[in-house]
Amino acid sequence: MKTRYFVSALVLGSSLIFSGCGDNKANVQSATAPSPSPAVKEDAAKPAAAASDDSFKKATEDYRKFVIEQCDLFVKQTGDFVAAVKAGDLNKSQELYAPARMYYERIEPIAEALGDLDPDIDGREDDIDPKDLKGFHRLEKSLWQDKTTKGQEAIADELLANSKLLRAKVETVDIDVNMLVTGAVELLNEVSSSKVTGEEERYSHTDLYDFAANVEGAAKIFDILKPELQKKDPALTQTIETRFKELNDGLAPYKKGSGYVLYTELKPEQTKKLSQQIDALAEPLSNMGKLLGA
Numbered sequence: 001m002k003t004r005y006f007v008s009a010l011v012l013g014s015s016l017i018f019s020g021c022g023d024n025k026a027n028v029q030s031a032t033a034p035s036p037s038p039a040v041k042e043d044a045a046k047p048a049a050a051a052s053d054d055s056f057k058k059a060t061e062d063y064r065k066f067v068i069e070q071c072d073l074f075v076k077q078t079g080d081f082v083a084a085v086k087a088g089d090l091n092k093s094q095e096l097y098a099p100a101r102m103y104y105e106r107i108e109p110i111a112e113a114l115g116d117l118d119p120d121i122d123g124r125e126d127d128i129d130p131k132d133l134k135g136f137h138r139l140e141k142s143l144w145q146d147k148t149t150k151g152q153e154a155i156a157d158e159l160l161a162n163s164k165l166l167r168a169k170v171e172t173v174d175i176d177v178n179m180l181v182t183g184a185v186e187l188l189n190e191v192s193s194s195k196v197t198g199e200e201e202r203y204s205h206t207d208l209y210d211f212a213a214n215v216e217g218a219a220k221i222f223d224i225l226k227p228e229l230q231k232k233d234p235a236l237t238q239t240i241e242t243r244f245k246e247l248n249d250g251l252a253p254y255k256k257g258s259g260y261v262l263y264t265e266l267k268p269e270q271t272k273k274l275s276q277q278i279d280a281l282a283e284p285l286s287n288m289g290k291l292l293g294a
Contacts, residue, residue: 056177056292059224064175066220067107071167074103078163082156085139085149094143098206098259101136104163105213106220107170108190109183114169121162124200135159144203177225181289184221187214188282196275198263208260211274212251219244222285225292232291236284243281250277 077100084092104111104121111118119128121135133141134155142152194200195211222240230237250273254261 059177059180060175062224063180063221067110067170070103070107071170075163075167077103078160082160085156086153088149090143090147090149093149097140097143097204098209102209102213105210106217108217109179109186110170110173111166113173114166117162117166121159140201140203177292180221180225181292184218185282185286187218188278188285190214192275192278196271196278201263205262205264207263208254212260215247225288228292229288236287239284240288243284247277247281250274
């Protein structure tokens, strides 16, 4: 797992301040990053009591169906991306990189539960010994910093093999309501800790693709759990729905065609506003777990 995943749930601090966006790795790293958000108590995103299997059977089945659907698309899109890398087509590889990753980013809580698959697919230089870097971010570095596909054939093949292994394992991984609730909050933590800061995609600057996919993954979990939450707290349910809408509306201006603008095109006040909208959603979403006990 990536180092940052050991924090299972954060209320994302509203004091995120950005000093600017650069045009390259040096500029992204030199920008003033948002201050780390204060941690929520670890049980904040967990059910107050263990829910019965029957209570959430449909929810967990629906989530597994969603994950399998996303995995099927992930394997296909990763296959197309890998084919472009192996064909030596730099432009096509760059074009397919971010869209393929979105399928993975939507279901990251599942991947994190499967041992080394997450770092092998999505590990970053900050979390892994540089000599062991593989997967998407090794290819990202080659495609944007080195501007070549040469020498990356084996890395690409391993990435595709791991995407297929992920697809096979999601058939049997244990899914319960606790995974869903904590997973939704962790996806927002992902946005706060590495996407809205420009840290995740330091070479390609395609962070907003990841940002949107993490939010979509969290929204899917909320939609699945909403019927049970509505029974317990209609007001909280409405608040979460409203905050999701506000965040999606805040992200909408940065859409470009079927994708998003580069992170480096955003101004500091724009990234600050997005971070505040994440903060506004994270706290009520973390409270969802307190109510979904037996």
